[in-house]
Amino acid sequence: MFKSFLALFSLVFVSALSAHAQKIVYADIDEDDNRRMQFEVVGKVQGNFLIYKNIRNKNYISVYNNEMEQIAREEMEFASDDRILNIDFFPFQDFTYVLYQYEKKRVVYCNAVKIDGNGKPISDVITLDTAHIGFGGNNKIYNTISSEDKSKLMVFKINSKNRERYVLTTILFDNSLTPLRRSQMVIPMEEYKDALEQFQLDNDGDLVFTKFTRNNNETIQGSQLLYKAAMADTLHVINVQP
Incomplete structure (x- = not known):
């Protein structure tokens, strides 16, 4: 059911962009996509569409061209070693800021990194702020x-x-x-x-x-x-x- 929804979303999303040409295109479903997958459309960066996916506690950026063909999938290794609490994206024309927070040893870190239109990091990870939490804290x-x-x-x-x-x-x-x-x-x-x-x-x-x-x-x-x-x-x- 979720796979059908994702395909429909891609179909409607790109159809709206291409309505003037009367052309309908849609993205194929990755074999790893499943009902429990979380995803977010980041936006169009450097001519490519970026979609964030969380699959079995791993974070990816899937990259699509204007024909909704997947041309790359980058694992977000900078956000893979610790318990991620939340991820936000702020897309610009040539890059996207990824702001994410994770908890480690009762400290929540708010970090940022810049990625390009191919989903690859183009900056070092920087820590914007930290917060100490008590036992049992598991929310952003x-x-x-x-x-x-x-x-x-x-x-x-x-x-x-x-x-x-x-x-x-x-x-x-x-x-x-x-x-x-x-x-x-x-x-x-x-x-x-x-x-x-x-x-x-x-x-x-x-x-x-x-x-x-x-x-x-x-x-x-x-x-x-x-x-x-x-x-x-x-x-x-x-x-x-x-």
Whole structure:
């Protein structure tokens, strides 16, 4: 069933791109593809379509040309030795940033590497940040977002150990992954009723997100808009009617 879905996806995806030529092409299924496979379309880089696949705890980049013929499949060896918690992709015209996090000896690492249009690494792996976790921690720690023009990227984490005082840590980068600003802010929370959602980054590196307060019926009682300027270390709060 999953294989059929993947084939259909490839068919629709490329058909939309080629509609003006009335040409339909689709990708064949790899013999390793299975029902439990996880995949993500990374995008078109240097004229090739890149698709990320996770098969039996191994990570690959499959490379397709405009005819949806697979021309390469690269194992992501830089992300193969440790327990991967999450992988995000930020494609540009000539390369893609791969930001991934993994846990080793109760430390979560957030790393980045640049790959080209053939799925091959073209930079050294760099560590953007680390976080210590307790026993039993098995969820991702970091979230990554980018601005619309991709000139800014942000890595952030939320320490919710104290349910009444969340600690938000943000690290702002330019599109060369040069760190521009690291900030840490405390957000007062009402236990089990408040939630932080919808994080967005603008082209100047300013961060905005929402805070919702819900009652026992999950109905929104109140909402706030929180704003942090790129080079500031404080949050501005705007109350919004639910």
